[in-house]
Amino acid sequence: MEQLAAWDRARHAHLFDGSVGGIVSFSLQRSADFDFASVYLAPIKLGFPPQEFKVLIDTGSEVLWVKSNACANCPRYNRLGMPLNFFESAASSTAGSLPCSNQFCAAATRTAATHCVSHQCSYTIQYADGSGTSGLYMTDRFYLSSISPDSMVASSSALVVFGVSTYQSGALVDTYNEFDGIFGFGRGDLSVMSQLSSRAITPRVFSHCLKGEGTGGGILVLGQILEPGIVYTPLVPSQRHYNLYLQSIVVNGQMLPIDPIVFATSTRHGTIVDSGTNMIYITEKAYDPLVNAIML
Structure with missing residues (x-):
């Protein structure tokens, strides 16, 4: 690990x-x-x-x-x-x-x-x-x-x-x-x-x-696969990487108390999808509430 x-x-x-x-x-x-x-x-x-x-x-x-x-x-x-x-x-x-x-x-x-x-x-x-x-x-x-x-x-x-x-x-x-x-x-x-x-x-x-x-x-x-049940999310335009508009995290139906500004996209910040990364990484301000919700 x-x-x-x-x-x-x-x-x-x-x-x-x-x-x-x-x-x-x-x-x-x-x-x-x-x-x-x-x-x-x-x-x-x-x-x-x-x-x-x-x-x-x-x-x-x-x-x-x-x-x-x-x-x-x-x-x-x-x-x-x-x-x-x-x-x-x-x-x-x-x-x-x-x-x-x-x-x-x-x-x-x-x-x-x-x-x-x-x-x-x-x-x-x-x-x-x-x-x-x-x-x-x-x-x-x-x-x-x-x-x-x-x-x-x-x-x-x-x-x-x-x-x-x-x-x-x-x-x-x-x-x-x-x-x-x-x-x-x-x-x-x-x-x-x-x-x-x-x-x-x-x-x-x-x-x-x-x-x-x-x-x-x-x-x-x-190419595009037309399969039923696929859920799409928009990508942030004009970015080098595949940035997402992450807005919130929900655990067991409950939205976690995380300020959306934490996920905002800028030159060196944002949420990207990267196949070359092994694990999921999130900022500390989102990590702590997520871990606390999972441990409850």
Whole structure:
């Protein structure tokens, strides 16, 4: 539990530092490592022929990146002895580097730690806990399992821009990590979801269903699912993350005595939904009344 909390603290410091096609689905897996059993991974395929990776689904960041086989300091196995996967650009006939003149690179330089190295679009991401990753942006095939309105499944692929990390530091090189990269589902234009939406391949909507019992699992869907009984809540506009209008907390039918101003959204405050965080965190002014109500 302490390890999970430490992971979240470092992550939160980083977070606050600053008509279309059909739906696409991905299965989810829970980490096999007991210490990180609350981490959900999705298998994805990149390149041609396709190379498979297990990536951490992260609604708190934008970019999809995987480890490159050129990463010298990345661990090759996790602490359970299971091999990790690395992207081999030379093995993909459809892989291409991203020149600095590309429109995507120009957009990235405005919103992320992006720069040019030998005329190639590159990135460096430094996290508040001291860990970081750097590498190159590339273009290649990204494989999709599309579901039609009559529930027929069809496989296809689309060219997307993603990162291949050639260097990592800090917690990212620890062997307890089971994932091969991070799949960012943030609200910005750099995310794969936004890229697919801009080409009318999928809507700019996704559903993230986490199965909580047993071995975990679930499903990640790009596109809107029309199921009865779904309850919606609006998102705060013009925010980097998925901020909610949290107004109150109710326990056993009783509204807790918490001033709504506690939940107000500002530059460094507010309530967000973040798939990369393991536990629920609330401010102390809301935490104490909540614990007292539960303990009664």
